Amino acid sequence: MEDHGTPPLLTLPSELIHHVLSYLPLSDLISIGTVNRALHDHSLQDTLWRPLVQANVHGVNLTHPHNSTWREVFKTHHPYWFIPKNKIWFADNTHTGKLLIARYNPSTNAIEGFALGAERRQPTFTTWDWNPEAIIHTFSPRIQLDLNAPIIRLDANAYARAVGESPNRLQKELPMDLYNEPAHATAGLYSRLMLTRPWPQHIIGKNTPVWPPLRLPSTVRTRNDSASQFRGLDHRPSKIQELSNKTFRIRKWMEFSSRASGISMRVGEDITTWATLPEECYTPTAQKPWQGIWCGDYAGHGCEFLAVIQPDNPEPLPERAEWVMRARERTGSVSSSESWSTAPMEATSDDESSSGMSMSSISQDAELEDSVESENGSTYRGRIEAIKLTGDPNIPRGEYTFIAPDIGPNGLVRVATEDMFKGARIVKSVGHIAARGFREDDFMASQLILISHDRLAQYWETFGHVSFYQRVNLDEFTKVS
Incomplete structure (x- = not known):
């Protein structure tokens, strides 16, 4: 040889x-x-193996693990590293949803996930010189992780206790010891994490029940309905190539046991599907400085989280939002009493409205455009849209909350001169409204106030109300102290 x-x-x-x-x-x-x-x-x-671990960990410069090797650490959590790597996750809980921050804790060698919450502190009323009749309350939310109630905890014990009929570890459910129930307890809460398969893009239609919803930018989606409560193995990957690294599920239930009979009863089973967003769609850039995860003031509903996106190729406006924007063009004024504050219940052809843009309005628009000639044209262009990651009984998670179709010259209303918003660019927008249960949803004329790259406001013209939005600093919550 x-x-x-x-x-x-x-x-x-x-x-x-x-x-x-x-x-x-x-x-x-x-x-x-x-x-x-x-x-x-x-x-x-x-x-x-250290770089393979570090690539999935945010906010911590890892030091050598105690009593282990980097290869062992990586192997322990493979293939679940995608959870801390993607950092933010949002759930499909009915109406409200939930936002989660995932991270790796080197001190416990565990992947953890905690709900991000926001408290709407006591607001104070303030007056707007430009419109003294408008209702304006201050907004300074307290945003924090709920470290007392973890949603995810994956460690060596969870992997060792994986359960399921299939011998394939990818198809097993991981029991997560989250609630520290004492051994003698007769009732307890249980939670398991499941991997998912991506749903083929070519068979996803407008009404296909998938998560994340189609209006959120994502190349990976999964089904979020199942007659078998996702017990069928066809919902889970059988090999790494079938694994979705952008979605997962959590099964949660309460279990009661009888000491006398030794019989257990499971009640209240609930399954949530979680998804993440491509990091590039919520990371601000010089050309898209408003992209990010934001916290909004929704008055009686408290604080809600939303993704503010500046898409390169936006989808057509929702039909009723398009009607509101067209009505503005016909009247030439966003506050005219003859304009539609919401979309009409029935379609009306363009020639049914005889009101045109007045010469004074055209002159005012020209002056406004002249006043911002020196502004960075690459910044003030395109659409800004906000989609709820958490929601309320009126406008649930996954729905638009506001859209500014054009923050450039075509959408400019004015540049604020009053002290409260001095220098802020104000553009035409629409706000999403609905009755409880997301019934009869509609869009209302509004104005988006670009206060800064970290703070926005929305003036709801018909309501005479201004609501505020504040950027969330994600890096603050991915660090493990």
């Missing part, structure tokens, strides 16, 4: 071989370890 000798790669010094291997993704690093014993030994070099 011909002797080919030592492969050229293995003639290199170990330091160079490790440097070459450091560029390999996980799948290739594992594959090269199966070539021969020498490469297998090189692939086990612990310094190769």
Whole structure:
């Protein structure tokens, strides 16, 4: 047999071989370890595995794990690293939803997830010089993680206790010890995490029950309805290539047990599907400075979280929002008594409205455009839309809360000169309204006030009310103290 000798790669010094291997993704690093014993030994070099762990951890510069190796840490949580890597997750709970911050805790070697909540502090009333009749309350929310009630805790114990009929570990449910019930308790809460499969894009239609909803930008969605409560194995991946790294599910229930009979009864089972957003759609840039996760003031409903997005190729406006915007064009004024404050219940052709834009209105628009000639044109362009990640009984999670179709010259209302919003660009927008239970939803004429890149306001013209929105600093909550 011909002797080919030592492969050229293995003639290199170990330091160079490790440097070459450091560029390999996980799948290739594992594959090269199966070539021969020498490469297998090189692939086990612990310094190769630290970057694989660190790449999934935000806000913490990891130090060497205690009583373990980086490879063991990575292996323990594989393939669940996508949960802390994606950082923010939002649920499909009916109406309200829930927002979660996921992170890795090196001190406990656990993946954790906590609900992000906001408290609407006692507001004070203030007066708006431009419209003294408007109702304006201050907004300074207290945003914090609920560290007392974790939603996710994945550790070695959870993986060891995985349950399910299938021998495939990807199809098992992970019991999460979240509630620390004493051993003698006759009732307890239970929670399990399940992996999901992505639903094929080509069969997703307007009415397909998927999460996240279609109006949120995502390339991966999964079904969020099941007659079997997602017990069928076809809902879960059987191999890594089938795993959705943008969605997962949590099954939760209460269980009562009888000490006398030893019989347990499960009640109130609830399943939530969780999804994340592509980081690039909520990360601000020089051209899209308002993108991000925001907290909004919804008065009696308290605080809600929303994704503010500046899409490159926005979808057409909802039909009723389009009617409101067209009505403004016909009247030439956002506050004219002849304009529609909400969309008409029946379609009306454009020629049914005889009111046109007055010469004075055209002149005012020209003056406004002249006043902002020096502004950065690449910043004030395109659409800003806000979609609720958490919601209320009127406008639930996953629905638009406001849309400003054009923050450029075509959407400009004015540049504020009054002290409260001095220098802020004010643009035409629409706000989403509905009766309780999301009935008879409609859009109302409003004005979006671009106070700063971290603060927005919306003037609801018919209500005569101004509501505020404040950016959430996600980095503040991904750090583990």
